């Protein structure tokens with residue numbers, strides 16, 4: 560489900576014309592649909608209703624305050640990975656008591672801040688981290704709630720850069736070592752063994768790896784919970800989305816045909832996993848990021864030039880890899896559609912940005928409608944790991960972001976001022992003349 564569709568020939572987000580937004584706020588511009596966000600959260604929440612559960616939205620996917628506030632208002636918790644993320648939760652009206660703190664490199668300062676704010680749990684990734692959390696908690700005269708992140712050594716069959724649940728990568732504690740790590744943790748006086756956690760990877764489009772991992776984890780969780788009295792089990796994030804909608808003759812039908820494609824729906828996810836988790840009697844946490852926000856956002860860009868070389872048709876747009884790095888970084892596919900549909904045939908094109916790298920592209924040899932200077936294009940499914948992975952490479956300002964709500968829209972991040980890019984830089988005295 561999504562709320563981007565054509566009204567006549569013009570792309571709309573809910574009740575708002577995307578072209579009007581691009582003209583008002585300029586491009587590159589991220590546009591988010593509040594209804595899509597809400598709908599995705601609620602679908603997952605409802606599917607899990609047979610379980611006592613908490614969705615901890617993985618805010619690394621999109622931490623814009625308006626997105627966060629929408630989700631906090633729906634009762635979402637958050638999966639945070641830094642002090643900055645936890646501070647963002649608090650700024651958006653979320654509660655630390657609904658947050659889990661993940662990540663392999665938590666600093667003492669981050670641990671202290673999270674403890675003082677009353678974090679629900681630390682997802683612990685190593686033995687030295689356990690010792691460190693215990694030490695900080697002792698100093699603060701508190702008990703720190705922890706869950707060990709189990710690495711179940713299961714291949715999630717996703718892109719190598721976003722798989723996390725095998726022994727090839729840095730995350731979690733090897734399945735075979737987990738019991739001894741809990742035994743050690745139980746001797747550390749300032750820790751409370753609150754639960755157990757795993758996350759096997761991102762953009763999983765099949766339920767099988769989730770099922771395999773849960774089947775492997777549940778007996779261990781039951782055994783350890785009997786011993787230590789857990790409150791929860793967290794099964795991580797990773798629910799994949801559709802990036803590549805079906806094409807039909809006559810143009811894009813866009814996500815309308817996704818049902819016909821293989822897609823991991825909340826209902827398939829829940830129907831498979833709920834019966835496996837229910838007997839544990841524990842609160843179930845999950846950490847979806849992309850599923851909630853991925854298809855709730857698009858990146859709107861303006862065509863600057865169309866350049867034909869001997870071999871290729873290059874559509875040069877004003878967005879670049881600094882705005883959306885996924886194609887350059889993971890070879891990711893993002894559907895590209897015109898903001899204003901017009902007849903005129905299609906042409907095989909490379910859509911590229913202005914950055915001085917050949918990796919700065921959004922599509923290669925893609926059949927696209929013919930476009931010219933001044934036309935707007937929309938890169939779909941850009942709500943997750945889009946703006947948050949933005950950078951200032953080539954001294955390009957971070958893009959503006961807009962949230963749409965029915966017929967209303969609001970700027971939720973202003974375009975960065977160019978001078979702000981270098982405002983933290985200082986000239987050393989010997990260069991001041």
Ligand code: LLP
Pocket residue numbers: 617620638661721723758760761762795796797798846847848849850885889943944
């Ligand atoms: N929990 C943990 C511990 C994670 O490391 C992640 C993502 C999530 C939850 C959320 O995963 P999701 O539900 O969004 O798949 N930048 C990459 C994705 C990196 C994912 C990192 N960890 C991309 O653009 O595809």
